[in-house]
Amino acid sequence: MNKIGRKFLVNDNDKDLHTQFGYFKKEDIKKAKSGIKVVSNTGKKFTVFDSSFIDLYKRIKRGAQIIPLKDIGLIVSETAINNKSVVVDAGSGSGALACFLANIAKEVISYEIREDFVKIVEHNIGYLGLKNVKVRNKNIYDGIDEKNVDLVVLDLPEPWKAAESAKNALKVGGFLISYSPSIPQIMDFVNTIRKHEDFVYLKTSEIIEREWEIDERKVRPRSQAIGHSGFISFARKI
Numbered sequence: 001m002n003k004i005g006r007k008f009l010v011n012d013n014d015k016d017l018h019t020q021f022g023y024f025k026k027e028d029i030k031k032a033k034s035g036i037k038v039v040s041n042t043g044k045k046f047t048v049f050d051s052s053f054i055d056l057y058k059r060i061k062r063g064a065q066i067i068p069l070k071d072i073g074l075i076v077s078e079t080a081i082n083n084k085s086v087v088v089d090a091g092s093g094s095g096a097l098a099c100f101l102a103n104i105a106k107e108v109i110s111y112e113i114r115e116d117f118v119k120i121v122e123h124n125i126g127y128l129g130l131k132n133v134k135v136r137n138k139n140i141y142d143g144i145d146e147k148n149v150d151l152v153v154l155d156l157p158e159p160w161k162a163a164e165s166a167k168n169a170l171k172v173g174g175f176l177i178s179y180s181p182s183i184p185q186i187m188d189f190v191n192t193i194r195k196h197e198d199f200v201y202l203k204t205s206e207i208i209e210r211e212w213e214i215d216e217r218k219v220r221p222r223s224q225a226i227g228h229s230g231f232i233s234f235a236r237k238i
């Protein structure tokens with residue numbers, strides 16, 4: 001793997017590695033060990049290091065729109081899931097959230113209604129080398145097979161329809177989170193949760209990340225930024 005300014009290149013194919021600063025032959029890449037510097041055919045210096053989960057995660061296959069890292073950050077910090085946690089996620093989409101959570105939790109079971117997306121998720125699980133994620137090709141509104149789970153995360157069009165399934169699957173004190181891009185979805189989800197005697201509604205938040213460009217004395221917010229992604233609503237089963 002090599003760094004070009006802000007970019008890191010992952011070489012996971014048995015091919016020569018071509019970059020805008022020259023190329024490396026596959027035989028030379030295979031011999032390269034983590035920590036050493038290598039020089040491309042045009043004389044540019046690269047540092048080789050072993051890729052970590054995040055390097056591979058950023059290259060997963062995409063079918064459905066994936067949840068951004070800034071939003072995953074809030075889900076993880078508000079629930080404090082750890083290596084004892086069992087998590088249910090739906091819909092899997094590209095499996096981005098399911099795979100990220102599986103890198104932290106004991107087990108993730110992901111529900112996806114579309115067979116073509118299930119295949120993408122299975123590919124991504126294999127690519128990331130995860131052994132603790134299962135994908136179920138099922139409609140989550142019809143129920144969740146698992147019981148006593150610590151967290152149910154919903155990223156699908158009508159999350160309020162999964163409230164009963166989530167209630168039956170969650171342990172008391174477990175978290176129910178819904179991630180939705182638009183206001184009518186949060187309204188219907190929160191109103192359903194507020195009326196439900198087995199849930200306590202906690203809050204809804206939107207995370208706005210503003211990255212800054214720092215180049216000598218040119219210090220300012222980056223001109224291209226992520227706009228709106230989604231609202232995150234939190235509840236707990238009682």
Ligand SMILES: C[S@@+](CC[C@H](N)C(=O)[O-])C[C@H]1O[C@@H](n2cnc3c(N)ncnc32)[C@H](O)[C@@H]1O
Nearest residue numbers: 064067091093094095096097112113139140155
């Ligand atoms: C926006 S994507 C989820 C993206 C995912 N969180 C990620 O980070 O990759 C929404 C997914 O929900 C799936 N879906 C919609 N309704 C569903 C249902 N009732 N049960 C299971 N999956 C459903 C869709 O097919 C789609 O793949």
